[in-house]
Amino acid sequence: MTKTLMRALSLGLMTNMGATLLPVLVYAGTYDLTVDKVLIDTGEFTKEGIGYNGKSPGPVLRFKEGEEVTINVANNLDETTSIHWHGLILPYQMDGVPKISFPGIKPGETFTYKFPIVQSGTHWFHSHSEFQEPDGAYGSIVIEPKKKEPFRFDRDYVVQFTDKHPHSGKRIMRNLKMAADYYNRKQQTLSDFFSDVKKNGFGETVTGRMDWGGMRMMASDIEDVQGFTPLINGMGPDQNWTGIFTPKERVRLRFINSSAMTYFDVRIPGLKMTVVAGDGNYVQPVTVDELRIGVAETYDVIVRPKEDKAYTIFGASMGRTAYARGTLAPREGMVAAIPEMTERPLLTMADMGMDHGNMVGMDHSSMKKMDHSNMKGMDHSNMKGMGSEEDAFYAVGSGLAPAAANGGKFLSYSDLKAQKPIYEHRKATREIELRLTGNMERYIWSINGVKYEDAEPLKLQYGERVRFKFVNETMMTHPMHLHGMWSILDVGAGKWNPAKHTISVAPGTTVYSETEVDAEGQWAFHCHLSYHADAGMFRKVVVEGGPKSASLNSSEEGVLQ
Amino acid sequence: MTHMLKLLPATLTAFTLLAPVTSLAEDPANIYYGLQIEEFEYRYGEGGEELFAYDADAFIGTDELKLRWEGDGEYDINVKKFESLSNQLALQTPISDFWDIKGGVRYTSPEGPDRWYGVIGLSGLAPQWIEVDSHLFLSEKGKLSADLDMEYQILLSNYLILTPSASVDVAFSSDREIGVGSGVNSVEAGLRLSYDVWDRAFSPYVGVVYERKFGQTANFIEAEGESADIWYAVIGAKFMF
Ligand SMILES: [Cu+2]
Numbered sequence: 132m133t134k135t136l137m138r139a140l141s142l143g144l145m146t147n148m149g150a151t152l153l154p155v156l157v158y159a160g161t162y163d164l165t166v167d168k169v170l171i172d173t174g175e176f177t178k179e180g181i182g183y184n185g186k187s188p189g190p191v192l193r194f195k196e197g198e199e200v201t202i203n204v205a206n207n208l209d210e211t212t213s214i215h216w217h218g219l220i221l222p223y224q225m226d227g228v229p230k231i232s233f234p235g236i237k238p239g240e241t242f243t244y245k246f247p248i249v250q251s252g253t254h255w256f257h258s259h260s261e262f263q264e265p266d267g268a269y270g271s272i273v274i275e276p277k278k279k280e281p282f283r284f285d286r287d288y289v290v291q292f293t294d295k296h297p298h299s300g301k302r303i304m305r306n307l308k309m310a311a312d313y314y315n316r317k318q319q320t321l322s323d324f325f326s327d328v329k330k331n332g333f334g335e336t337v338t339g340r341m342d343w344g345g346m347r348m349m350a351s352d353i354e355d356v357q358g359f360t361p362l363i364n365g366m367g368p369d370q371n372w373t374g375i376f377t378p379k380e381r382v383r384l385r386f387i388n389s390s391a392m393t394y395f396d397v398r399i400p401g402l403k404m405t406v407v408a409g410d411g412n413y414v415q416p417v418t419v420d421e422l423r424i425g426v427a428e429t430y431d432v433i434v435r436p437k438e439d440k441a442y443t444i445f446g447a448s449m450g451r452t453a454y455a456r457g458t459l460a461p462r463e464g465m466v467a468a469i470p471e472m473t474e475r476p477l478l479t480m481a482d483m484g485m486d487h488g489n490m491v492g493m494d495h496s497s498m499k500k501m502d503h504s505n506m507k508g509m510d511h512s513n514m515k516g517m518g519s520e521e522d523a524f525y526a527v528g529s530g531l532a533p534a535a536a537n538g539g540k541f542l543s544y545s546d547l548k549a550q551k552p553i554y555e556h557r558k559a560t561r562e563i564e565l566r567l568t569g570n571m572e573r574y575i576w577s578i579n580g581v582k583y584e585d586a587e588p589l590k591l592q593y594g595e596r597v598r599f600k601f602v603n604e605t606m607m608t609h610p611m612h613l614h615g616m617w618s619i620l621d622v623g624a625g626k627w628n629p630a631k632h633t634i635s636v637a638p639g640t641t642v643y644s645e646t647e648v649d650a651e652g653q654w655a656f657h658c659h660l661s662y663h664a665d666a667g668m669f670r671k672v673v674v675e676g677g678p679k680s681a682s683l684n685s686s687e688e689g690v691l692q
Numbered sequence: 693m694t695h696m697l698k699l700l701p702a703t704l705t706a707f708t709l710l711a712p713v714t715s716l717a718e719d720p721a722n723i724y725y726g727l728q729i730e731e732f733e734y735r736y737g738e739g740g741e742e743l744f745a746y747d748a749d750a751f752i753g754t755d756e757l758k759l760r761w762e763g764d765g766e767y768d769i770n771v772k773k774f775e776s777l778s779n780q781l782a783l784q785t786p787i788s789d790f791w792d793i794k795g796g797v798r799y800t801s802p803e804g805p806d807r808w809y810g811v812i813g814l815s816g817l818a819p820q821w822i823e824v825d826s827h828l829f830l831s832e833k834g835k836l837s838a839d840l841d842m843e844y845q846i847l848l849s850n851y852l853i854l855t856p857s858a859s860v861d862v863a864f865s866s867d868r869e870i871g872v873g874s875g876v877n878s879v880e881a882g883l884r885l886s887y888d889v890w891d892r893a894f895s896p897y898v899g900v901v902y903e904r905k906f907g908q909t910a911n912f913i914e915a916e917g918e919s920a921d922i923w924y925a926v927i928g929a930k931f932m933f
Contacts, residue, residue, distance in 0.1 A: 309726040344820035
């Protein structure tokens with residue numbers, strides 16, 4: 132890294148002069164990454180994993196918009212690896228998905244990525260091979276924009292959330308296949324049954340349990356994989372990552388969720404967070420008390436701690452089985468109270484997607500029963516703050532609909548409006564329905580009922596604007612990630628709909644996003660929960676008919692060999 | 693076990709032969725494997741009988757096709773012989789969201805004459821989380837029999853689990869040589885209290901088992917001077933790898 136740093140420094144100097152003297156000069160940084168076996172110490176356990184430049188998480192790669200980057204990735208593992216630059220717009224051969232964009236990086240091999248940086252903002256990178264990402268192969272990317280940022284800040288920190296598990300990714304997948312509830316240690320027990328009987332009466336409780344049992348599904352099935360330690364920038368709750376500030380400074384926090392499986396509800400008690408960017412793109416600022424960051428998403432927020440005291444950055448996992456903790460403090464070593472986690476949510480029948488195909492067998496009488504149990508579900512889930520506005524991105528009566536712990540404002544997708552739309556707004560030329568499907572018991576995840584290994588690639592035409600209709604027919608929340616092109620999330624704001632790379636689809640909901648098909652080649656499109664992607668909720672996307680497509684076909688052999 | 697090992701590569705070849713029919717992407721199907729020992733226990737009976745009993749199950753394969761070995765046995769510690777010993781190897785495939793069918797062979801080799809059987813089975817998860825495993829056997833002597841196993845888990849906590857189970861053996865004609873009469877032969881009911889000590893990989897338990905033989909089978913047993921029904925206290929452990 133030292134060589135790279137020096138080079139980057141000299142480039143920086145050249146840049147400063149170049150800005151006035153040589154406007155044609157293109158920045159060209161070279162970066163070296165090694166992929167290594169590393170030890171990861173979470174404060175609760177130490178586990179062998181995979182990292183970059185000897186560490187997990189890997190370094191923060193700092194690029195500049197307009198730069199032509201060269202990244203040498205040396206594989207020191209004894210297995211094939213790859214790096215995917217999550218959220219970056221680049222030629223598909225540089226996208227880093229083995230068997231789709233390139234063959235992967237063999238042990239002992241160095242692969243050179245070379246691509247122009249055509250955007251700015253907060254992004255991240257990770258391995259797209261096997262279970263290397265859950266095993267620790269991730270890092271962050273910060274891209275400085277060409278133009279002045281549309282907000283002010285005095286400090287700038289990456290806050291990268293991960294969910295380190297004592298088991299290797301491979302072992303977790305195998306255990307889930309043996310017993311889908313292997314890691315679910317928050318199942319409803321006999322004593323929950325008795326306390327529900329006390330609360331709701333015997334008949335209701337039995338009926339409710341029978342409804343779930345009849346479907347062979349669990350209301351407690353929110354996090355497939357529990358037992359992990361949440362980390363912030365590689366540090367566990369006790370290791371307490373700390374960012375220093377001077378009171379009244381504006382601090383920019385770049386939240387990145389690089390977890391394998393875990394959504395986090397993030398808050399900083401005592402501070403409001405102004406969300407200024409989502410997935411690396413500026414949004415119209417919205418001030419919130421709490422936000423939920425889906426797997427693979429990024430949010431930039433500005434906070435302004437005024438007092439000379441410490442503040443806790445608190446990220447409770449969506450299923451409330453664990454929390455990430457860090458601190459913002461005026462001085463090293465200061466800590467603030469760690470808040471209690473709010474009550475553990477339970478899924479309701481609304482989350483089971485009663486409107487969808489998989490529930491066709493239910494008759495009206497049982498529908499009524501279900502409505503009833505919905506209401507119960509709402510009662511004991513955390514609906515406190517929900518009085519006035521319902522979040523359109525959750526099923527009505529969903530047990531997962533979030534509420535701010537302090538009763539304040541919780542960020543909704545509906546609040547995200549683009550600061551400056553990337554594309555001209557136009558009507559989509561075609562709609563593609565993607566039903567998110569699965570079988571929890573068998574731990575099979577699929578799209579339109581077909582697993583990746585059995586699926587034809589999804590073919591898109593260069594130049595079209597496709598409207599994706601995601602219909603979540605499962606009980607899980609799926610963060611759907613399209614590589615190479617933006618997903619413009621339909622929040623009902625027309626031209627101000629925000630461009631994202633990851634669209635979280637809650638159970639029992641239908642969500643739309645539109646994509647301007649402007650990148651030829653072949654791309655991955657998948658659920659970003661590691662074990663869902665591996666189980667089959669994955670598609671290859673082929674963009675045909677682009678300006679370079681004639682040469683693309685003939686060069687394909689060369690690229691893929 | 694040796695025949696199983698020989699069959700294994702052959703079956704794996706069968707996967708790869710079957711795979712291209714459905715597979716369109718270049719990615720091959722993921723292969724998973726696992727081993728579970730549901731019962732591995734010492735049984736102490738009313739009359740001072742001491743048994744060692746186990747019930748195990750291993751698989752390898754894809755979501756669509758698995759090769760599954762199931763083995764169980766009861767060893768009488770006092771007289772040093774296997775009262776029952778069975779190994780089964782079957783191919784298993786899903787037929788619905790929660791149910792699989794399987795087909796293969798079973799070989800029983802306790803003390804006394806051995807038997808080969810052709811097996812078809814149905815296993816899965818019934819509504820209300822009842823695990824079901826059932827088989828229909830046709831022996832080399834042309835005798836038809838069946839069994840049915842059911843199991844349910846009551847979570848006292850997320851680690852302390854009470855598991856009632858029941859199994860029934862039925863024969864449709866008698867096979868005197870191996871002491872099987874026609875009709876319901878035996879019923880076994882168990883109640884085990886386990887604690888997950890190490891993930892779900894190792895869970896020691898204590899419990900009780902009630903076993904009762906019926907009809908001609910009971911007569912055969914009683915003729916040998918044993919009792920047709922018996923209570924056992926059991927101590928053992930579950931394993932999952
Ligand atoms: Cu998913």
